[in-house]
Amino acid sequence: MLNHGIGTWVNRRAQRMREDSAIAFRDRRIGYEELDERILRLADALRTRGVRAGDRVAYLGNNHPSFLESLFATTMLGAIFVPLNTRLAPPEIEFAVDNSGATTLIFQDVLLDLARAGTWSTSAQRRICVGGDDIPGVEDYDAVVASGADEYVDVPVTLDDAALILYTSGTTGYPKGAVLTHGNLTWNTFNALVDYGIGSGERVLLISPMFHVASLGMGALPILLQGGTVILHERFDPGEVLHAIQSEQVTMLSGVPTTYQLIEEHPDWATTDLSSLRHLTCGGSSMPKRMLEAYEQRGLHFSCGYGMTETSPGATAMPPHMSMEKMGSSGLKQFFTDVKIVGPEGGMLPPGDVGEILVSGPNVISEYWRRPEATAEAIVDGWLHTGDLGYLDEDGYLFIVDRLKDMIISGGENIYSAEVEGAIMQIPEISAVALIGVPDPKWGEVPLAVATLDEGAHLTAADVIARLDGRLAKYKIPRDVVFVDELPRTASGKIRKGDLREQYAR
Structure with a gap:
């Protein structure tokens, strides 16, 4: 294969586990062979419609199989996938589409009004709708998939090529497009496999939207690489989460403290069988002691972490058995990533001293899309200046103290x-x-x-x-x-x- 990027992952996995379940969505089960066929057909259909290596394909939608199909089909062609946050206002959507220069937009029918308001006057003049037809100037997604050939398209792709552009809120009023390469996502996946102990047969429940890099990078991609099952929920509902954990035998769950709190406060918490869960990951902020204790009473331990879009997203991860002893910490640097604390003059600080957190490694981006000045400010000598303040203790555990960027x-x-x-x-x-x-x-x-x-x-x-x-x-x-x-x-x-x-x- 000429393609060494993430776009080939499902195809390679399907050769080994054709009938195994790759995606569970509502009452639908999609095996690796079926998922691979749909990706191949979509890739060929996009290529027939003019999508080439380096082109940008935007996606506006909630957690849905078409998100992953579009991601892998786009990157199989060497094109760049641009997932859009569905919670943004139309002007924010419009900026991301035009700034990325996306020429193709795939969107869900339930977001038609947002797509019209935020993208109809942008560079994305080729539009494909998931779940909707008879929209003037818009093709039906399933019809597009069916029109493609079930043949592998081998386009040269290296680990240094761009795979995703993810827009982060801008400190100067304009969002920045973080360019994640195939290598960034691959090495981040390796970090997740090593630090979280993700094995084959895992079943991850995604309750956070995949347009956030945490859900995609720490959930969907590692599980699919290992041949596990990705269970998609379109929106977060604590009762539905508890039901799914028991009925789907979920082994891995990722969220933020708020989601875990709402799950624990639900009336079904005490009666739900949680014995299948092996991995609980948490980001966004530290987990309160009360919540750690509530979950540990059920035999569950957290791996809290620190990261951001620019680190694909992992930077540190807490070994689960240390969550109480190092409470308040975001854990150790991830296996293939380095973290250091520097003072105002740039010198590395000793354990316990508070300074800016810098991150380096193959999972760290090398640029912002069309923003050389922002790139030069954030990434210096291979180190990402996070703008966050923290310290490392004598054991190397990171503690977040404040945010330079407010x-x-x-x-x-x-x-x-x-x-x-x-x-x-x-x-x-x-x-x-x-x-x-x-x-x-x-x-x-x-x-x-x-x-x-x-x-x-x-x-x-x-x-x-x-x-x-x-x-x-x-x-x-x-x-x-x-x-x-x-x-x-x-x-x-x-x-x-x-x-x-x-x-x-x-």
Whole structure:
């Protein structure tokens, strides 16, 4: 084979395990042979429609078999897959499509309105709809698949070639497209296999959307490489999760603290058979002691980790047997990844000293799409500057302390303050604003805006929230807006967000 990328994984696996279940979705079971055939046909159909190596194919949809089929078919051709966050507002979708230069869009029928509003005037003029037909100018997905030949298309692809572009919230108001290569995803998969002990026959339940790299990179790809089964849920429902764990004999579950809390608080928690579970992974923020204890009482141990889109996404992982002893830690550096802590001058700091977290390894991206200045700022001498503050203890375990970039993590979603502040500052009556995260029992933290008004202006919190509706994803819109006469500032004029957190984040 000339193709050494991830696009060949299902084809290679199907030669070994044709009848074994690859995907479980609703009442449907898709074996490796059937999945391989559909990928081959879709790849040929896309090629017939003009998709070539280096072209971008965007996907707008929830967890669905067509997501994985589109991913593997696109990368089999040497083209680049661009999964879009379905929670984004139309202008945000439009930016990602146009910035990536995607010429083909595959979307689900349930998202037709969002697809129309966010993509109809973009570069993606070839449109394919999953589950819908009779839409002017749009092809039916199943008909497209059926039109392709069931033949392997061997296109030269190296591990250095781009496989995905994933858009991250921008610290300067514009999202950045993180370019993940085939090598990045392959090495991240190796990290997951080694550090989580993923073997053949695993059954992972994906409750987080695959347009997030954690669900894709730490769940779907490692399991499919090993010949396991990926069980897809379109949306998170704690009762359905518990039912699936027992009925589908789930062995692996990934989530954020909020999802695990909602599962534990569900009435069926105490009566559900959880004995099949072997791997629980958690990211986004540290797991509270109460939750660790609740799961350990059921014989379950967490492997909490730290990472980001730019690390594909793993950087560190906690050995499950150490979750209580090293509570609050994000674990050890992953097997094929390096982590260090540096001070303001760039020198490496000793254990216990707080500094910026830097990550290096074959799973770390080498560029942002068409953003050389952002690339040069973030990646220096092969080390990714995460913008997060933390320290390593004497045993090498990482502890996260703060975020240099003022990022808010709400229910596992990243919210960058500058992006939201920029949108709020477009409201004429607002003279200044600062966004901070405040504690929330359900989501971990939610955004709060603290703002000042122009002299004589009158505005309510509801007014601000209403004007942001449709311009930003709902999870980015402040839960509340507090108006003050003056924001605290340093001598140089910078807003002292620490003061605001002390006052409001309690």
